[in-house]
Amino acid sequence: MKNIYHSIGLMSGTSLDGLDIALCQFENYTKNDSSLWNYEIIKTGFVEYNQSWKQKLQNAHLLSALELKKLEAEWTNFLVKEVNKFVLQSKESSKFNFSLKSNLDCISSHGHTIFHQPNSKKEKKQEIGFTFQMGNGAMLSAQTGFKVICDFRQTDVALGGQGAPLVxxxxxxxxxxxxxxxxxxxxxxxxxxxxxxxxxxxxxxxxxxxxxxxxxxxxxxxxxxxxxxxxxxxxxxxxxxxxxxxxxxxxxxxxxxxxxxxxxxxxxxxxxxxxxxxxxxxxxxxxxxxxxxxxxxxxxxxxxxxxxxxxxxxxxxxxxxxxxxxxxxxxxxxxxxxxxxxxxxxxxxxYKEALIFAFLGILRLRGEINTLASVTGATKNSCGGSIYLAESEFSISSGL
Structure with missing residues (x-):
């Protein structure tokens, strides 16, 4: 397992100010038999939401299922354009001294929370908790060309946890x-x-x-x-x-x-x-x-x-x-x-939240714990996040 990783963290929070983008490097090393990490934030970007986007995201929970899926596609397209622009600017930066195409391990996207109703500890009856962070990981991966990790909260909620906080x-x-x-x-x-x-x-x-x-x-x-x-x-x-x-x-x-x-x-x-x-x-x-x-x-x-x-x-x-x-x-x-x-x-x-979501993606790739039961109340620690492979990682066989 390698010890140097690069990840782009995407964060869109409940304050609706905009999209945080952070390209980060993480180094894993061992000291006194403990696995430790260093980090560096290499480049950042911020895209402020205009009034139209603020209104759409603020009212997204009121939409029909069809309208919400349309909005998700529209918002993911927004992410694609901003990530591609960020990557292009990073390539042109004189401070950027390695190939992003071959060295970027993943894009880690928080998504934008539309619904968050995990299991309630107060309810005596068994209820089904759920959470929804909008953002189409398959679309983001296909149109940027990079591996994408998203839906970090789902596994923890399925294990009876609050799905938050993840940081x-x-x-x-x-x-x-x-x-x-x-x-x-x-x-x-x-x-x-x-x-x-x-x-x-x-x-x-x-x-x-x-x-x-x-x-x-x-x-x-x-x-x-x-x-x-x-x-x-x-x-x-x-x-x-x-x-x-x-x-x-x-x-x-x-x-x-x-x-x-x-x-x-x-x-x-x-x-x-x-x-x-x-x-x-x-x-x-x-x-x-x-x-x-x-x-x-x-x-x-x-x-x-x-x-x-x-x-x-x-x-x-x-x-x-x-x-x-x-x-x-x-x-x-x-x-x-x-x-x-x-x-x-x-x-x-x-950019701390974008940094840490970039880190959560790396832990997911390594198959290591990235969600703590002591924090969320889940039945056990977990390694959450859905992975969408980049096209270059596909292994396509012609024999069926």
Whole structure:
């Protein structure tokens, strides 16, 4: 098995800002009988969704089956064009010193989540969990000429898991220097390693979705004619609505133990109706929801800390678009005075998820665990992802 890999990670998140593309190199090496990894982000790209795409993706869950399949083909065609453009630009880059055609191991695509309704731990009756990340892997492979890996969540959901979050295996193997990895995307989620003598033990990694973040803040910002609350400046002009804050903090989800995950459906059912009933200004709602996110994140970290045997000062790596929200970060630092809250580099803030999905694809190719039962609640760890071979890999026999 080789030790140097190259993968392109594609990420389209619930915040609907756009498509993240990251060409990454991964090196596997052995130290003290442990399999370890180094990574390098070689080249990145970002394609902002125009208003038309934002509307289509935001309303995709309302479409008929036929309309949804048509949209999937249209969106995959969009991916094909952007990946091919990215590859062409990479070939022309003077910094790019190897052949992509012969060295790219795979394209790893998260897809775009349309439905996410995994098994509910609260339901006594047996229910069938399901999840759907839109994106036609066969089409993407056929029209780019590269091996494609997608549908990373399906196996875990089939094993009774939440199918999310998937990033923690990357946090464990690529960012073990941090005690917590916090992602502030559409949903705020966290991963951490419980006290263990062996930090490389993947079974001690835990993670969960904490609360809505940019999904709600963007929703409110749109009402003021802005795509998002840049720097938290809109929120700063408002104030906390204590009654609304209490209603948000009282939501049942926050009383549940991890593993647990959130999706658009939950936000639309429980959060948006509370906001629509309020007569506060939009800026007050923004400030309240920003405060709420910071409070729930801090409470989760404090709870994890209380269960820890180690009393050394912990470090939190913060990535995702919410890392640029000054008000949110300031509240986090205020609520967590004994924790080092460190924002990642601009590259990591923007492309950490694309990096890790590129990594998940490599683990899938190697047949290694890329989804953790300790994180998702599945019956066992798994190696998830559907593989679509590049045409050059086909072995076609004329004899039937």
């Amino acid at each position: 923690p295996i990357g946090d464990q193997l690529l960012f073990s220097d941090y005690d917590f990895c916090l992602n502030l995307g559409g949903i705020a989620n966290i991963s951490f390693n419980k006290d263990s003598a062996d930090k490389n033990n993947i079974d001690t990694r835990f993670a969960f979705d904490i609360c809505p973040c940019n999904m709600v803040l963007n929703y409110l910002s749109n009402k003021l004619g802005f795509e998002y609350d840049k720097g938290g400046n809109l929120s700063k002009e408002g104030k906390v609505n204590k009654e609304l804050l209490q209603k948000l903090n009282d939501l049942d989800f926050y009383k549940e133990d991890y593993p647990k995950s959130l999706g658009r459906e939950w936000v639309e059912k429980f959060v948006f109706p509370l906001l629509e009933l309020e007569k506060s200004t939009i800026k007050d709602l923004l400030h309240t929801c920003t405060y709420h996110s910071a409070f729930q994140i801090a409470e989760s970290i404090k709870k994890i800390e209380s269960e820890s045997f180690s009393k050394s000062k912990k470090k939190v790596l913060v990535t995702g678009g919410g890392a640029y929200n000054d008000l949110l970060i300031n509240y986090l630092q205020e609520f967590l005075p004994n924790i080092n809250v460190e924002k990642g580099s601009k590259m990591l803030i923007s």
